[in-house]
Amino acid sequence: MDTILIIQMLAAILIAAAIYIFIGFIPGTDETSVLLPVTLVIVLAQVQPMVVLAFFISAIVTLNFTNAMPTALAGLPGGVLSSPMIENAIHLKNQGMAAMTIKKMAAGGLISVAISVPLSLLLANLLAPYATSITPYARYLFIGGAIFLSLTSKARTLSLLSILPLAILFQSLRHLYWGIGLIPTNVNITTSFFLAITIGPLVHSLFSLLNKNAYSQMQVSDYKTIKLNKHDEKIKTLNPFKILTKKELQSASLSALITNFLFVLSPVGLIILIGELVAKRSKDVTESAQISIVAKAAMAQSTYLSQIIIPLLALGIPLSPVAIGPGSALFNAPPILTLENNLHHILSSSHFVIVVIFAAVIASAITYTFISRFANSFTNFILKRIPHEAVLGLFVAFILLLAYMDAGLINIFGVLLIALISGTLNKLGVNYGVQFMSLYAAPFLVQYLL
Amino acid sequence: MRKFLKEKQFIEIWGDVVESRHLLISMIITTVTTFSLFSFAPKGDRPMGLLLGLTGAVIGFLISVFLIKPKRHLIVEDK
Numbered sequence: 001m002d003t004i005l006i007i008q009m010l011a012a013i014l015i016a017a018a019i020y021i022f023i024g025f026i027p028g029t030d031e032t033s034v035l036l037p038v039t040l041v042i043v044l045a046q047v048q049p050m051v052v053l054a055f056f057i058s059a060i061v062t063l064n065f066t067n068a069m070p071t072a073l074a075g076l077p078g079g080v081l082s083s084p085m086i087e088n089a090i091h092l093k094n095q096g097m098a099a100m101t102i103k104k105m106a107a108g109g110l111i112s113v114a115i116s117v118p119l120s121l122l123l124a125n126l127l128a129p130y131a132t133s134i135t136p137y138a139r140y141l142f143i144g145g146a147i148f149l150s151l152t153s154k155a156r157t158l159s160l161l162s163i164l165p166l167a168i169l170f171q172s173l174r175h176l177y178w179g180i181g182l183i184p185t186n187v188n189i190t191t192s193f194f195l196a197i198t199i200g201p202l203v204h205s206l207f208s209l210l211n212k213n214a215y216s217q218m219q220v221s222d223y224k225t226i227k228l229n230k231h232d233e234k235i236k237t238l239n240p241f242k243i244l245t246k247k248e249l250q251s252a253s254l255s256a257l258i259t260n261f262l263f264v265l266s267p268v269g270l271i272i273l274i275g276e277l278v279a280k281r282s283k284d285v286t287e288s289a290q291i292s293i294v295a296k297a298a299m300a301q302s303t304y305l306s307q308i309i310i311p312l313l314a315l316g317i318p319l320s321p322v323a324i325g326p327g328s329a330l331f332n333a334p335p336i337l338t339l340e341n342n343l344h345h346i347l348s349s350s351h352f353v354i355v356v357i358f359a360a361v362i363a364s365a366i367t368y369t370f371i372s373r374f375a376n377s378f379t380n381f382i383l384k385r386i387p388h389e390a391v392l393g394l395f396v397a398f399i400l401l402l403a404y405m406d407a408g409l410i411n412i413f414g415v416l417l418i419a420l421i422s423g424t425l426n427k428l429g430v431n432y433g434v435q436f437m438s439l440y441a442a443p444f445l446v447q448y449l450l
Numbered sequence: 451m452r453k454f455l456k457e458k459q460f461i462e463i464w465g466d467v468v469e470s471r472h473l474l475i476s477m478i479i480t481t482v483t484t485f486s487l488f489s490f491a492p493k494g495d496r497p498m499g500l501l502l503g504l505t506g507a508v509i510g511f512l513i514s515v516f517l518i519k520p521k522r523h524l525i526v527e528d529k
Contacts, residue, residue, distance in 0.1 A: 027465065028466060038504070045497040077465055209463075218462055218463060219460065220461065220462045221460065222460065224462070224522050226525070227526075227527050228526050230526055230527060383524055384524060385520070386515055386520060387468070387476070387518040387519060388466040388468045389475075390476050390514035391511075392463070392476065393473070393476030393480040394480055394507055394511045394514075396477045396480065397477070397481045398504075401488060401504070401507065402500075405496065405503070
């Protein structure tokens with residue numbers, strides 16, 4: 001590793017932290033939509049693989065820290081992972097404890113990074129010898145994953161029933177594009193299809209606006225009233241062990257530990273499941289909400305870190321919801337990275353370990369300090385200055401751009417079709433995990449149907 | 451649709467309140483800036499297209515931020 005490379009990595013980590021501190025504070029910025037396009041640009045620009053990895057690790061650590069801020073301070077979800085935290089956050093905010101909550105959530109996140117980085121590197125190392133025997137079965141793992149995620153979701157039967165129709169939807173569009181000669185038959189469109197799934201619920205809501213009945217249901221009479229607690233300076237320390245109570249510390253550490261082993265499961269699903277379990281550790285409503293929200297903030301970090309580190313270091317195939325969604329550009333971004341030649345194949349294990357630790361430590365240090373000092377004033381600034389309209393407009397433009405770049409004008413409507421269907425299924429309870437797995441398993445599933 | 455464009459109407463979408471006309475304006479502005487910048491990329495240069503497109507999206511976002519006021523009442527409580 002030469003000095004220039006180290007400087008580039010450091011720059012990538014700092015840039016990622018700066019970008020995602022800002023994005024994280026904006027409510028409603030979906031993780032996949034803000035991580036995937038930017039990572040894709042960097043990969044396609046042929047930036048050094050180590051620098052790409054440093055950027056991505058810094059981005060997810062920063063984003064998961066800062067997404068908790070609008071959640072705790074304003075009761076608006078920072079991203080998809082913060083939606084399960086809203087109920088606890090609003091309860092604590094109504095008790096006037098928002099300032100305390102953000103410090104506790106940040107402390108929980110920090111503990112989780114400290115546990116998850118070494119643990120997932122270790123798990124990846126243990127799993128790596130079996131990689132050659134696992135990889136040929138990847139297609140079954142995707143199919144199995146779709147079935148498993150369906151079985152563990154709330155809408156079990158509906159999810160199972162939607163796997164094959166979704167697979168047919170994806171393949172039919174791909175075959176259409178191949179058939180009319182729009183794209184070569186060796187190219188599999190995935191990026192814009194991923195984002196179509198991600199943005200599905202938003203597209204569904206936007207289309208509902210064009211329906212009179214649905215429109216009147218979404219109508220409100222006035223601005224949204226958001227109560228912010230006045231900043232209290234009671235906790236001055238930055239030491240997470242002093243900020244967290246014993247119960248909170250145990251719950252956060254244990255949740256982080258367990259979720260590392262369950263790296264193939266959907267992060268939101270895990271956060272809901274384990275977050276509810278740890279909440280039962282206290283009968284007091286407020287204490288229970290605190291334990292739960294700290295554990296959830298910890299799991300936001302542990303799920304993202306383990307789900308990118310383990311599949312990337314051990315296998316080289318995207319075998320987790322994070323690897324399939326927000327992190328997919330690290331596995332597959334043709335023509336630069338493919339499933340046969342991606343960061344897993346290019347980077348040596350020792351380089352991989354160094355980059356991950358380097359990025360996680362620096363990004364955590366920056367973001368943790370930033371949050372402890374400026375969370376209140378920055379949230380205030382964002383809520384006063386950034387309109388929700390601009391955020392939604394940005395998402396729509398993103399998806400239109402990526403759809404157009406993948407397969408031209410026709411794909412804008414193809415993506416719209418996918419977004420409408422997956423958005424509808426999503427509202428009915430079929431989660432992102434099932435839909436992403438179906439997308440990956442689609443080519444094999446359709447073959448089996450013949 | 452006509453009503454949608456003429457009157458000031460607030461709707462709650464994705465956990466926050468927007469005004470329907472402003473939402474439409476923001477989507478149009480950001481899409482136009484995104485594709486305007488994208489069109490400057492040489493054909494077939496994917497990274498450049500993506501970079502210019504994303505830059506255009508950010509510019510559109512900033513224009514929307516400048517033009518549109520957030521629909522939020524902020525109350526700072528002293529507890």
